[in-house]
Amino acid sequence: MPAAGRTYWLTEPCRIRREDNSIRVERPDGSPVRIPITDIRDLIAFDHVDVNTSAMSMLSRNGVTLHILDHYGNHAGHFSPAESVASAAVIRRQVEITADPDRRTAIGRALVLAAAENLRWALDTDLLDPALQSLRTDLPDCKDDDAIMGQEGNFRRTAWAVLDTQLPPWLRLNGRTRRPPTNAGNAFISYLNALVYARVLTALRSTPLHPAIGFLHSDTDRRRNTLALDLAEPFKPLFAERLLKRTAHQRALKPTDFETDVGRASLSTNGRKKIAALVREELSTTVHHRTLKRKVSYEELIHLEALKLVRLCLEDTPYKPFHPWW
Amino acid sequence: MSSLDDFPADDGAAVGGVHIKYFVHCPRQLWLYARGYRPEHRSDRVAFGQVVADTTFTRRRDIDLGEAKIDWVTTGAVVHETKSSRAPSPAHAAQVRHYCLLLERRGISVRGGTVHYPLIRRTTDVPWDDDARMAAEDAETQARNVIAATEPPARLARTGCRGCSYLDYCWGD
Numbered sequence: 001m002p003a004a005g006r007t008y009w010l011t012e013p014c015r016i017r018r019e020d021n022s023i024r025v026e027r028p029d030g031s032p033v034r035i036p037i038t039d040i041r042d043l044i045a046f047d048h049v050d051v052n053t054s055a056m057s058m059l060s061r062n063g064v065t066l067h068i069l070d071h072y073g074n075h076a077g078h079f080s081p082a083e084s085v086a087s088a089a090v091i092r093r094q095v096e097i098t099a100d101p102d103r104r105t106a107i108g109r110a111l112v113l114a115a116a117e118n119l120r121w122a123l124d125t126d127l128l129d130p131a132l133q134s135l136r137t138d139l140p141d142c143k144d145d146d147a148i149m150g151q152e153g154n155f156r157r158t159a160w161a162v163l164d165t166q167l168p169p170w171l172r173l174n175g176r177t178r179r180p181p182t183n184a185g186n187a188f189i190s191y192l193n194a195l196v197y198a199r200v201l202t203a204l205r206s207t208p209l210h211p212a213i214g215f216l217h218s219d220t221d222r223r224r225n226t227l228a229l230d231l232a233e234p235f236k237p238l239f240a241e242r243l244l245k246r247t248a249h250q251r252a253l254k255p256t257d258f259e260t261d262v263g264r265a266s267l268s269t270n271g272r273k274k275i276a277a278l279v280r281e282e283l284s285t286t287v288h289h290r291t292l293k294r295k296v297s298y299e300e301l302i303h304l305e306a307l308k309l310v311r312l313c314l315e316d317t318p319y320k321p322f323h324p325w326w
Numbered sequence: 327m328s329s330l331d332d333f334p335a336d337d338g339a340a341v342g343g344v345h346i347k348y349f350v351h352c353p354r355q356l357w358l359y360a361r362g363y364r365p366e367h368r369s370d371r372v373a374f375g376q377v378v379a380d381t382t383f384t385r386r387r388d389i390d391l392g393e394a395k396i397d398w399v400t401t402g403a404v405v406h407e408t409k410s411s412r413a414p415s416p417a418h419a420a421q422v423r424h425y426c427l428l429l430e431r432r433g434i435s436v437r438g439g440t441v442h443y444p445l446i447r448r449t450t451d452v453p454w455d456d457d458a459r460m461a462a463e464d465a466e467t468q469a470r471n472v473i474a475a476t477e478p479p480a481r482l483a484r485t486g487c488r489g490c491s492y493l494d495y496c497w498g499d
Contacts, residue, residue, distance in 0.1 A: 038373065063367060087362020208363055291497050293484075303368075304498040311495065314361060315478050320499075 005041035005064075007202075007299075009280060011273045015050040016043075018058050037062045042202045044195075045069065046272050051079075065205055067198040072180050072266050073191030075198055075224075080205060087208035093313035094213050105148065107319055108216035108230075109139050112152045114321035115233040119159050121324055122237040123166065123245070131158040145216060163241060167248045170255050180264040185244065187258055187265040188275070192240035193232070195279055200235065201228040203302040207310050231305060234322045238298065243278060252278065287326050340393030341469050343407075346424040349469040350417035353479040355492050360473040369491035378410035382444040391432075396425045403429060405439035405452075414441065414450045422452045423462040430459075 008025075015026040019034060026032045037058055042065040051066070059066060060081040070076040097103050116135050120128045135155045142148045156176070164172045164185075173185040181187040204211045204227060214226030216233070247253045257271030267275060286295040289304075296304065301322065311317040348356040366372040379397070386398035386406070398406045405425045409418050422439035429436050439452035452458070472479060487493045 085362075085364060085367070087364075089361040090363065206365070206368055289498070291499060292494065300494075304494060307495050307498055310363060311499075314358065314363060317499075 005039055007041055007280075007283075008035065008043050009276045010043060010045045010049055011047060011276045013048040016055045017052060018055040021058075023055060023058070037064070040064050042067065044198060044276075046276060047269070063206075065202055067201070069191075069194055069198070073187070073194045073272075074179070075194045078198070078201065085206065085208055086210065090208040090310060090313045091210050091213070094210060094309075097313065098213050098215055101144075104215050105142070105144065108145060108148050109142065110319065110321050111216050111230055111233050112148055112155075113139060114323055115152070115237065116155050116159075117323060118234050119156075119237040119241060122242040123159065123163055125162060125166075127162045127165075128159055131155050148216065159241075163245070166245055171244070171248050171253070180266065183265050184255065184258040184260060187267055188244050188247075188253075189240050191267060191272075191275060192243060192279070193236055196232045196235050196239050197224075197228055199283070199299065199302055200232045200306075201225055203306045204228055204231065206303065207306045209306065209309055209313070227309075231302075231309070234305070235302060238324065239279065239282060243282060247278065290325070341424075341466055341473075342394040343396070343421045343424050344394075345469055345473075346465055347417045347421040349465060349472060350420045351415075352482050352486065352490070352492075353472045354481060354496065355490065356469060356472050357475065357478045358492060358495070363492075363495065365495060366491045371489055372491055375410040378444060379408055382408055383442070391425075391428055394425060394428055396429075399429070403434050403436045405429065405436065406442060407439065408442045408444060410445060411443060412446050414443065414448075419450070419452045420461075420465055423454070423458050424466065426452075426454045427459065427462040427466070 010025070012027055014028075017024045017026065021037050022034045023037055023040060024032045024034050040059075040062070043059075044067045046069055049068070056066075056079060059079065063081045065081070066079040068076045068078060097107075113135065116132055120132055132155070135151055138151050139148070142151055160173050160176055164174065167173075167185065171185045171188070172183070173189070174183065176189070177183075177186050178190050181190045201211060204225070209227060211225035211227045214228075214230045216230040217226040253271065253274065257268055257274060259266050259268050283299040284297050286297050287301075288294070289296045305322050308317075308319055312319045345356055345360065348359050383398065383406075389396040389399050396405055397408050400406065405422055407418065407422050407425070411418070418441045419439075422441055426436045426439055436454050438454040441450045441452060443449065481487070481496050484497065487496065490496075
């Protein structure tokens with residue numbers, strides 16, 4: 001069943017108010033836009049947004065999440081409804097599974113390997129095969145999260161170097177940097193990663209799972225929702241690296257879409273809008289799902305992935321991380 | 327306001343009308359529902375049902391029994407239930423019978439029930455007699471057994487799952 005409601009991307013500065021049972025979005029130009037509250041699943045604010053409390057309480061009553069991205073595209077925070085769909089049975093099992101070091105690291109290893117394989121798939125090159133092979137041999141020996149993350153870091157460094165060979169010089173990463181990203185390529189990746197994180201968090205919010213109890217990232221990692229960070233891993237290549245490659249090939253982005261300074265870079269307002277359009281289009285791309293026997297969008301894939309974890313918690317079904325099958 | 331209003335709180339052993347409806351439709355759905363996994367808010371069909379409930383028989387009031395919420399009751403104690411479905415189903419009748427049972431336990435002499443299908447402008451009568459009482463009690467016991475089981479019941483045949491809001495969970499792998 002497709003999800004009720006859709007995502008709205010606020011790419012311009014605006015003011016959000018309540019008007020009866022609608023959200024009224026007032027933009028600096030033109031007349032306000034009214035959106036029925038039942039049509040909204042979540043809102044993503046890319047720019048300055050004024051919200052008042054009556055609008056927020058209506059968002060909360062209707063289970064709408066509001067994500068806020070900061071200037072560099074980091075996830076600055078979100079406003080989520082007070083009532084969640086949490087289930088004690090699921091959370092109890094989730095805690096049990098994550099508290100068991102063996103099961104926890106097993107799932108962590110699976111996630112890292114899946115992310116690496118997906119990255120190999122996204123870059124579509126055999127230059128990564130040796131690195132992937134050594135990751136496969138080294139991972140089973142990793143006994144704790146730090147070791148797993150270390151292996152992941154090694155692979156990622158190789159992969160980004162390979163990605164650089166497929167990019168024009170101005171968009172190359174030259175080593176991954178963040179907070180703040182130092183060049184255009186890094187700004188792009190950071191921005192997309194923040195968006196994927198926000199999408200995963202929304203998906204998790206519509207399941208009974210607790211987003212803060214994760215498998216891979218340590219509990220204090222950037223004090224964020226670690227399960228959302230975990231689950232975002234296998235999806236990052238699908239959106240971030242793949243889209244970067246594509247925009248470079250199609251010349252969809254120009255150097256003027258970035259505001260580059262010495263040692264820091266961010267997207268310009270126009271660049272942000274372009275990326276919002278790109279991602280929105282990408283999220284609504286559909287593929288045929290073999291067991292559901294219908295088309296599912298990339299957005300829904302994230303939700304289905306979260307459901308696999310619910311199934312793991314409720315029924316002990318083994319968890320197989322997402323891998324693109326098309 | 328919220329689309330989940332007609333899914334009553336799951337306090338302990340209380341078996342409500344939705345529990346019985348789900349049990350008759352698919353025991354697995356009941357098992358998952360009772361464990362707090364409730365994906366109905368993502369379902370367009372449930373949202374549609376909510377709209378149908380909100381826009382038909384607007385002069386009638388809900389009867390809240392705590393574990394169940396009856397659409398409305400008319401004099402002589404006839405239980406009424408609105409469904410947005412276009413096809414009467416055994417699950418709907420079972421749900422109404424369960425409401426009759428709950429009312430009778432509160433000392434009300436129940437005459438019967440009616441399921442309304444506003445989309446096809448038909449009603450179906452649900453008789454309330456000894457057989458119906460037996461069936462309702464039987465369904466309640468079986469539903470309790472399903473909820474108490476540690477293992478989830480198996481999936482039904484795929485065609486039966488069409489339109490179910492649990493479909494993504496059961497088949498999405």
